[in-house]
Amino acid sequence: MTQPQSVGVVEPQRMRFEAPLALKSGGQLDEYELVFETYGELNAERSNAVLVCHALSGSHHLAGHYADAPENKGWWDNLIGPGKPLDTRKFFVIGVNNLGGCYGSTGPASINPATGAAYGADFPFVTVEDWVDSQARLADRLGIKRFAAIVGGSLGGMQALSWTLRYPDRVGSAAVIAAAPKLSTENIAFNEVARQAILTDPEFHGGNFYAHGVVPERGLKLARMIGHITYLSDDAMATKFGRNLRHGKQVYSFDVEFEIESYLRYQGTKFAGYFDANTYLLTTKALDYFDPAFEYGGNLNTALANAQADFLVVSFSTDWRFPPERSREIVNALLHNRRNVSYAEVECAAGHDSFLLDDPQYHGVLSAWFDRI
Amino acid sequence: MTQPQSVGVVEPQRMRFEAPLALKSGGQLDEYELVFETYGELNAERSNAVLVCHALSGSHHLAGHYADAPENKGWWDNLIGPGKPLDTRKFFVIGVNNLGGCYGSTGPASINPATGAAYGADFPFVTVEDWVDSQARLADRLGIKRFAAIVGGSLGGMQALSWTLRYPDRVGSAAVIAAAPKLSTENIAFNEVARQAILTDPEFHGGNFYAHGVVPERGLKLARMIGHITYLSDDAMATKFGRNLRHGKQVYSFDVEFEIESYLRYQGTKFAGYFDANTYLLTTKALDYFDPAFEYGGNLNTALANAQADFLVVSFSTDWRFPPERSREIVNALLHNRRNVSYAEVECAAGHDSFLLDDPQYHGVLSAWFDRI
Numbered sequence: 001m002t003q004p005q006s007v008g009v010v011e012p013q014r015m016r017f018e019a020p021l022a023l024k025s026g027g028q029l030d031e032y033e034l035v036f037e038t039y040g041e042l043n044a045e046r047s048n049a050v051l052v053c054h055a056l057s058g059s060h061h062l063a064g065h066y067a068d069a070p071e072n073k074g075w076w077d078n079l080i081g082p083g084k085p086l087d088t089r090k091f092f093v094i095g096v097n098n099l100g101g102c103y104g105s106t107g108p109a110s111i112n113p114a115t116g117a118a119y120g121a122d123f124p125f126v127t128v129e130d131w132v133d134s135q136a137r138l139a140d141r142l143g144i145k146r147f148a149a150i151v152g153g154s155l156g157g158m159q160a161l162s163w164t165l166r167y168p169d170r171v172g173s174a175a176v177i178a179a180a181p182k183l184s185t186e187n188i189a190f191n192e193v194a195r196q197a198i199l200t201d202p203e204f205h206g207g208n209f210y211a212h213g214v215v216p217e218r219g220l221k222l223a224r225m226i227g228h229i230t231y232l233s234d235d236a237m238a239t240k241f242g243r244n245l246r247h248g249k250q251v252y253s254f255d256v257e258f259e260i261e262s263y264l265r266y267q268g269t270k271f272a273g274y275f276d277a278n279t280y281l282l283t284t285k286a287l288d289y290f291d292p293a294f295e296y297g298g299n300l301n302t303a304l305a306n307a308q309a310d311f312l313v314v315s316f317s318t319d320w321r322f323p324p325e326r327s328r329e330i331v332n333a334l335l336h337n338r339r340n341v342s343y344a345e346v347e348c349a350a351g352h353d354s355f356l357l358d359d360p361q362y363h364g365v366l367s368a369w370f371d372r373i
Numbered sequence: 374m375t376q377p378q379s380v381g382v383v384e385p386q387r388m389r390f391e392a393p394l395a396l397k398s399g400g401q402l403d404e405y406e407l408v409f410e411t412y413g414e415l416n417a418e419r420s421n422a423v424l425v426c427h428a429l430s431g432s433h434h435l436a437g438h439y440a441d442a443p444e445n446k447g448w449w450d451n452l453i454g455p456g457k458p459l460d461t462r463k464f465f466v467i468g469v470n471n472l473g474g475c476y477g478s479t480g481p482a483s484i485n486p487a488t489g490a491a492y493g494a495d496f497p498f499v500t501v502e503d504w505v506d507s508q509a510r511l512a513d514r515l516g517i518k519r520f521a522a523i524v525g526g527s528l529g530g531m532q533a534l535s536w537t538l539r540y541p542d543r544v545g546s547a548a549v550i551a552a553a554p555k556l557s558t559e560n561i562a563f564n565e566v567a568r569q570a571i572l573t574d575p576e577f578h579g580g581n582f583y584a585h586g587v588v589p590e591r592g593l594k595l596a597r598m599i600g601h602i603t604y605l606s607d608d609a610m611a612t613k614f615g616r617n618l619r620h621g622k623q624v625y626s627f628d629v630e631f632e633i634e635s636y637l638r639y640q641g642t643k644f645a646g647y648f649d650a651n652t653y654l655l656t657t658k659a660l661d662y663f664d665p666a667f668e669y670g671g672n673l674n675t676a677l678a679n680a681q682a683d684f685l686v687v688s689f690s691t692d693w694r695f696p697p698e699r700s701r702e703i704v705n706a707l708l709h710n711r712r713n714v715s716y717a718e719v720e721c722a723a724g725h726d727s728f729l730l731d732d733p734q735y736h737g738v739l740s741a742w743f744d745r746i
Contacts, residue, residue, distance in 0.1 A: 025625040026625075027625075124625075125625040183616075184607060184611060185610040185614050185615060185616065185633050186602065186607045186610050188634070189598075189601075189610065189633050189637060190602060192631075192633065195627065196598065196641075197570065197595055199627060200591040200594075200595075201591075202575060218573040218574075221573075222570055222595065225569065226566055226599065228562075229563060232559075234557060237557075237558040238559075241558050242558060243555065243561070243664065250398075252399075252658075254572060254654065254658075257661070258561050258565075260558050260561055260562050261561070261562075261565045264562060264565055264566065265569070268569075285625075285627075288630070291616065
């Protein structure tokens with residue numbers, strides 16, 4: 001057995017689409033670009049492609065690093081590479097930055113050809129289904145009729161699930177990790193607070209902050225701080241930060257006293273320095289809207305009846321954003337339809353963020369599943 | 374058995390204290406006023422007084438209503454009154470607005486005698502222990518040497534617990550409801566996001582917004598929205614709001630789409646209209662700081678060794694802010710010290726807010742406990 005390796009130096013690619021994309025909202029994008037990365041080689045039969053869909057703050061940069069930024073490793077670098085669970089010696093792996101994103105694909109900060117200025121508030125609402133459709137067009141252009149597998153965690157898992165419903169004959173296997181068939185009321189509530197933080201930031205300027213040369217940094221920072229609380233488990237936070245005091249005692253100040261405050265502020269400030277506020281808003285709305293059972297009167301069994309893929313569903317014991325029972329809703333609906341589904345409930349202390357870690361049990365499950373494809 | 378009744382029309386009272394109060398932070402308040410209400414009659418032996426301590430956004434207005442505002446009932450009106458669990462035919466009940474508050478006791482919006490302007494950012498940090506000390510002085514002035522009982526929910530429960538440690542011979546019985554011996558990391562994290570929302574609001578003006586004729590409404594609104602999510606259970610939110618859409622369909626807008634959004638915005642806006650931002654900041658810090666075991670190296674058993682009161686500890690099954698296991702920490706430490714303690718874990722769907730409701734099992738427990746006093 002060889003040691004797992006990095007895919008090494010990678011380069012993003014870009015593809016332009018000039019046919020309008022009809023969106024679920026009723027609007028359309030007249031033209032757009034997608035930025036993506038690939039690792040490994042597409043085989044002659046074009047049968048070994050694996051699409052990896054990203055979550056809220058993820059991107060197309062799944063693995064490896066750029067020549068000029070060796071420290072900037074892809075967000076799923078621990079999973080993808082030669083000898084890793086998603087083995088690039090066997091599979092041709094594709095990561096795509098979603099439409100509306102802020103990592104190179106057409107999004108709110110892009111120039112709107114109709115006006116010559118940034119889209120800003122005029123960028124249309126995009127949904128999980130729209131992303132899937134745009135990814136399908138990219139697959140067409142790459143000559144991929146059918147994916148060996150489509151994989152994603154959290155919002156990425158929702159895209160994998162949606163793929164099996166919109167293009168059932170184009171997905172061999174689907175891994176739906178740390179996801180849910182729709183957001184709970186509480187999930188929507190947290191998203192709404194995050195959105196209000198951004199929308200009410202005076203520097204948001206109704207979404208057209210680009211023209212003002214500012215960003216709604218306070219709002220984005222708060223949004224990210226709230227997000228981080230929901231990504232971690234209570235236990236993980238307690239283990240990592242406890243009630244540790246920066247100064248060893250209470251100093252009676254609104255500056256950092258407890259280490260958890262320092263962590264959240266740091267994460268929030270860092271995020272606000274690179275992420276686009278409009279992308280954050282649109283992506284939380286895409287999460288809220290995702291509900292494949294909606295058009296079937298809430299019946300998930302009926303909604304998933306068209307899926308043909310073999311499924312892997314994974315949940316994490318301490319994930320309170322999308323707890324195991326939400327994954328089991330998907331599993332039960334698939335079993336109702338007599339689909340081939342494996343389910344793993346992984347004991348991991350790290351909460352929702354577990355799906356990003358290289359927990360041995362978790363990666364063992366994924367390795368075995370990819371080996372069987 | 375007579376029907377439970379309201380205490381009827383009530384009037385707040387005010388008492389001025391001119392001896393300086395030394396604060397845990399090292400600072401002091403040279404002089405201050407406390408606003409309070411009382412219901413029932415203090416008996417000749419002065420032995421039937423019950424102090425009720427309030428939580429983050431509560432006040433001294435526990436029961437009844439003001440002559441000019443019949444709809445403004447006290448926040449624990451369902452519990453306190455003739456024939457109610459805390460029966461004002463038997464007990465003399467006292468509610469006090471905490472120092473640093475915004476309902477009449479001296480707080481950040483009060484005039485600082487040293488400057489002639491509002492305290493604002495100069496109001497000192499206050500702690501649970503400081504509140505208890507100020508309440509003890511009020512009891513002195515009312516001629517109450519020993520309380521029959523001290524009762525509180527959430528932050529109010531922490532005050533009841535603190536009373537039994539600071540003034541063990543002045544508390545006959547103590548009810549600590551929906552509380553914890555200290556905040557968890559996650560609790561502090563939520564408080565910190567709420568504080569950052571206020572502190573970074575441009576209209577906060579470093580705490581001296583009074584002079585600018587504005588209030589940091591956006592920040593307070595966000596803080597309250599976050600708070601409300603933690604006060605409710607996931608299930609309670611799902612039952613009450615689900616994924617109900619205001620317009621029956623997705624309308625692709627950042628205006629209210631899901632009913633939960635409407636609820637949170639409404640609650641946030643209402644709160645920002647009457648609550649003081651500095652009081653909110655100070656009160657969340659008092660919550661963070663509360664940790665009676667801190668000076669005993671984290672040993673709660675040692676910390677509670679001085680308590681002499683008979684205890685009732687109550688938790689609620691769906692409270693994820695202060696879950697039942699946090700109450701059991703208090704119970705176990707009291708049992709370790711061979712204290713007389715009753716513990717009730719009430720099945721109630723309403724989350725942390727359960728302590729404010731008239732759930733029959735909960736009120737039954739309280740009725741029986743007060744009957745035995």
